[in-house]
Amino acid sequence: MARILTGIQSTGVPHLGNILGAVLPAIKLAKKSKSDSYLFIADLHSLTQIKDGKSLIENNFATAAAWLACGLDVNKTVFYKQSDVGEVTELAWHLSCFYPYQRLTLAHSFKDKQSQINTVNTGLFIYPMLMAADILLYDAEIVPVGKDQLQHLEITRDVAARFNNLMGETFVIPKPFLTDSRQQILGTNGEKMSKSKNNIINIFLPKEKLRKQIMSIQTDSTPLEKSKDPKKCTVFHLYSLLASENDSRDLKNKYLAGGMGYGEAKQLLYELLLKKFNKERDRFDYLYKNPQEVHSALTLGAKKASVLAKKVLERVRKASGY
Ligand code: ADP
Ligand code: TRP
Numbered sequence: 519m520a521r522i523l524t525g526i527q528s529t530g531v532p533h534l535g536n537i538l539g540a541v542l543p544a545i546k547l548a549k550k551s552k553s554d555s556y557l558f559i560a561d562l563h564s565l566t567q568i569k570d571g572k573s574l575i576e577n578n579f580a581t582a583a584a585w586l587a588c589g590l591d592v593n594k595t596v597f598y599k600q601s602d603v604g605e606v607t608e609l610a611w612h613l614s615c616f617y618p619y620q621r622l623t624l625a626h627s628f629k630d631k632q633s634q635i636n637t638v639n640t641g642l643f644i645y646p647m648l649m650a651a652d653i654l655l656y657d658a659e660i661v662p663v664g665k666d667q668l669q670h671l672e673i674t675r676d677v678a679a680r681f682n683n684l685m686g687e688t689f690v691i692p693k694p695f696l697t698d699s700r701q702q703i704l705g706t707n708g709e710k711m712s713k714s715k716n717n718i719i720n721i722f723l724p725k726e727k728l729r730k731q732i733m734s735i736q737t738d739s740t741p742l743e744k745s746k747d748p749k750k751c752t753v754f755h756l757y758s759l760l761a762s763e764n765d766s767r768d769l770k771n772k773y774l775a776g777g778m779g780y781g782e783a784k785q786l787l788y789e790l791l792l793k794k795f796n797k798e799r800d801r802f803d804y805l806y807k808n809p810q811e812v813h814s815a816l817t818l819g820a821k822k823a824s825v826l827a828k829k830v831l832e833r834v835r836k837a838s839g840y
Pocket of ligand 2: 524526527560653662663
């Protein structure tokens with residue numbers, strides 16, 4: 519039974535793009551797959567960027583609550599916080615001793631920041647070693663990642679092979695599983711939705727705030743009575759991702775016929791979001807009122823993950839001569 523493992527950044531509440539592009543597909547995959555699945559919040563990686571304990575805690579909580587609210591089944595998936603399984607940092611150290619410094623200087627996570635070298639901390643430099651440890655600590659075979667993480671996966675395979683060659687067969691060599699082929703979800707300004715672009719839709723917001731976000735979607739200035747092109751409209755793009763075929767067709771016809779303002783389309787999108795994510799929104803609110811449920815889900819995951827982590831680290835220590 520192949521083991522699937524992936525890490526998620528904890529940089530805030532997942533937005534609609536994350537949810538449709540990553541969270542729901544991952545939950546679906548875990549549900550139908552017979553494989554063992556591991557999913558963790560990469561909070562130690564976040565520390566390379568975020569230097570404020572309160573934000574780190576809040577981000578971890580929001581990320582975990584969103585995944586749980588979207589239906590992640592913690593009996594099926596081992597769900598934990600990276601920092602709760604301390605073995606990972608020891609393994610990162612072992613791996614660092616087997617990976618050439620020169621090669622790490624070629625990692626994008628570091629190279630892209632070279633122009634601001636004064637702001638690069640050592641943690642950011644060895645980021646790929648911690649990521650390799652995340653994966654190798656659990657004998658993961660399949661690692662779902664976006665294109666931007668492929669180089670990190672190559673480094674993981676490389677360092678595992680170097681260790682195996684020098685110290686004897688110790689690590690399972692993982693394979694990436696590319697998750698980027700899906701459609702890009704657009705944000706309120708018509709560009710790809712992204713935290714860094716300030717254009718997100720957060721489906722977990724209270725109703726009035728969510729409505730405000732939807733009403734802020736940029737549209738063109740075609741007058742109300744004129745026919746409108748649904749293909750060029752972000753409101754329609756988002757609506758058709760979530761609506762039934764019939765409802766999408768009805769809205770498309772309204773665009774083409776003219777006489778409908780964008781405000782009306784936005785209201786329909788808002789109502790659809792509330793309907794589609796009704797359960798998730800309720801569950802998210804419930805978890806915020808009952809934070810111990812999130813904490814105990816993560817504690818349970820860390821307990822399960824630790825069993826395997828200890829076993830694999832023992833194997834590494836033995837191979838290294840400890
Ligand atoms: P952000 O761009 O907001 O920082 P991340 O890079 O953390 O988002 O994305 C995490 C996951 O969510 C990735 O797997 C990515 O493919 C998916 N994702 C993010 N934004 C979108 C989007 N606009 N459309 C589809 N998938 C997305
Ligand atoms: N670096 C990954 C990202 O930015 C997150 C991550 C950390 C990860 N450790 C991992 C992904 C291990 C897969 C496996 O998205």
